[in-house]
Amino acid sequence: MPQPLIYHIDVNSAFLSWEAAELLRQDPDAPDIRSFPSVIGGSEKTRHGIVLAKSPSAAALGVCTGEPLAQARRKCPDLKIYAPHYSIYVERSRQFMALLKEYAPSVDAYSIDEAFCDMTGTSSLYGNPVDFAHRLKDEIHTRLGFTVNIGISSNRLLAKTASDFEKPDKVHTLFPSEMEEKFWPLPIEDLFFVGKSTALRLRSLGITTIGQLAKSDHAMILSVFKSHGDTIWNYANGIESTPLSHNDAASKGFGNSLTLQYDVTDTAVAKHVLLSLCETVGARIRAAGAYVSVVQVQIVDNDFRHTSRQVTLASSTNVTEKLYTCACELFDELWDHRPIRLLGVSTGKATQEHYEQYDLFDMQKNEKLSRLNVAVDAIRSRYGEDSIKRACFIEADDAAPALSHMTGGMQRAKRNAAHPADAASDPARPRNRQP
Incomplete structure (x- = not known):
């Protein structure tokens, strides 16, 4: 039996890299936003929102993912802010995963911008695993226009740890024999x-x-x-027993989670976050032409205790409002009023077929909401995420800056086992996450 060989491939500053690649595609003479202090998140016009991704020079000035834009601008007065375009990011993620599948026998999307590739037994095909990782990294850059880090080891835990070493555009190994030198210090x-x-x-x-x-x-x-x-x-000790799985994302469902900049102790604020997450999850479900019949809510408190609860729906759905109603009910049952560090919404039992049990007195409500959601998706895709938003997000209290401009809710969760389904996750990626 060949020894296990796992690559963890992570896009460097994904949202900003993908935005830069798109701007350069539209205008090859445009400045590369990765080359000066810039961030993705919120609106340059209103100066509200949070940092979803940052350029290397912005990071060098102390700008942090997840902090309010106003705070980031105090650190860097010349900071350039670019609004997120989630439809572009979803497409770039699709291209990224598709390229990996050209080479890896098994690809497990861990979030929208990272994946585990089981490369066991491929040395006879590709040669030295480290040399091939460099070639793969460079091909991603050449074909897709953004850089990645690749971590290599015998399990996911160590591969993920390796990819978090020096960035960007690097390949690192962390095999068990290297733990004492690279990991334990x-x-x-x-x-x-x-x-x-x-x-x-x-x-x-x-x-x-x-x-x-x-x-x-x-x-x-x-x-x-x-x-x-x-x-x-x-x-x-480098022990991680969960095997790399290879499942089609659509069969898993769709999910998203948000690591909060501040601990949340208010129900209304928490439910704003849930609505933001449900909007993103609902948009992805509709983009895939799918329907789901399981909804789950996850809470991680400020001591990193994980709790979750799920419900099976009587009818499959792709309607944001229905997802949100279920999420709120689950949240009310689940939350013990400990300060919240992370909230997640995930769905399961995705299918291309739709079945509906209509309420006798409201038979057309879900159908109308579904059509309305599709129309809103189309507007946002064409004119940007901020082109249409719910009033509750416009009126969000300044005391809760993490909610501003989170209509898309695209935060990359890193402190939980991110939902690989539909490559969804949180861009404010903490390091302490279970692989």
């Missing part, structure tokens, strides 16, 4: 599933690096952190 905060509270508790125990956790007493870690301790101890 990293600060404990760099380990997946180690959030702020967990890191503080680990440091209080004298554990400041991943290597110290790996060499610590397993029973002691379990006694302090319970089942979470088992997970992080295994991760520190």
